Amino acid sequence: xxxxxxxxxxxxxxxxxxxxxxxxxxxxxxxxxxxxxxxxxxxxxxxxxxxxxxxxxxxxxxxxxxxxxxxxxxxxxxxxxxxxxxxxxxxxxxxxxxxxxxxxxxxxxxxxxxxxxxxxxxxxxxxxxxxxxxxxxxxxxxxxxxxxxxxxxxxxxxxxxxxxxxxxxxxxxxxxxxxxxxxxxxxxxxxxxxxxxxxxxxxxxxxxxxxxxxxxxxxxxxxxxxxxxxxxxxxxxxxxxxxxxxxxxxxxxxx
Numbered sequence: 469x470x471x472x473x474x475x476x477x478x479x480x481x482x483x484x485x486x487x488x489x490x491x492x493x494x495x496x497x498x499x500x501x502x503x504x505x506x507x508x509x510x511x512x513x514x515x516x517x518x519x520x521x522x523x524x525x526x527x528x529x530x531x532x533x534x535x536x537x538x539x540x541x542x543x544x545x546x547x548x549x550x551x552x553x554x555x556x557x558x559x560x561x562x563x564x565x566x567x568x569x570x571x572x573x574x575x576x577x578x579x580x581x582x583x584x585x586x587x588x589x590x591x592x593x594x595x596x597x598x599x600x601x602x603x604x605x606x607x608x609x610x611x612x613x614x615x616x617x618x619x620x621x622x623x624x625x626x627x628x629x630x631x632x633x634x635x636x637x638x639x640x641x642x643x644x645x646x647x648x649x650x651x652x653x654x655x656x657x658x659x660x661x662x663x664x665x666x667x668x669x670x671x672x673x674x675x676x677x678x679x680x681x682x683x684x685x686x687x688x689x690x691x692x693x694x695x696x697x698x699x700x701x702x703x704x705x706x707x708x709x710x711x712x713x714x715x716x717x718x719x720x721x722x723x
Contacts, residue, residue, distance in 0.1 A: 487711040495668035497541040504674030504698030522700040524569035533704045541612045545682050549620035574601045579611045584660035585619035621684030628658035669714045673699045
């Protein structure tokens with residue numbers, strides 16, 4: 469083994485020793501914006517779909533690293549509502565890659581997979597497949613994995629408010645009464661991630677420093693970590709650095 473590899477592994481082990489799960493102050497819920505697939509392909513002289521495939525292949529490794537670090541929930545930002553407005557052929561190809569990736573997660577039998585997003589905006593066959601795979605893992609154990617597909621933070625909040633109002637109307641609520649039921653807690657109960665803890669840490673790869681609509685409501689008090697690595701090049705050591713940075717921060721929850 470080359471000296472460089474030995475040094476890298478020693479550094480990785482040291483980082484792993486510096487971080488721990490929630491009981492040791494580590495994050496319970498990690499959100500990830502998997503950015504840089506197209507740029508990776510372009511830099512490699514390849515078509516975009518090669519970057520998306522390479523990025524999809526990274527997901528299982530990443531989830532295993534999260535499990536090893538004691539993370540309980542991971543939310544993966546795979547496809548935004550804005551992405552759906554791209555060239556139809558590119559969108560169709562990307563949806564096929566995402567379907568394969570999600571089915572790959574299910575086949576491992578290791579995790580509970582939960583699609584979140586405006587699934588009604590996806591092709592009906594894709595939405596049905598995603599719903600079916602989610603049902604097949606519902607009673608499983610291990611890591612809870614949200615796959616955000618056709619997801620937009622504004623869309624989620626609008627959908628949550630609409631769902632709340634429709635529920636109240638079905639229960640015979642009046643127009644005046646509707647105003648009373650619109651609270652922070654009641655809206656949270658209608659989000660795609662209802663019943664789950666908000667993300668403690670949000671990671672974005674590729675060096676971009678913005679949320680792009682990811683978990684706008686849930687990330688109000690999250691810590692953020694921006695990584696220069698493009699998603700297909702993301703390594704376990706990059707995750708460990710993010711977890712170490714998180715552990716070193718004093719969370720103030722908006723204060």
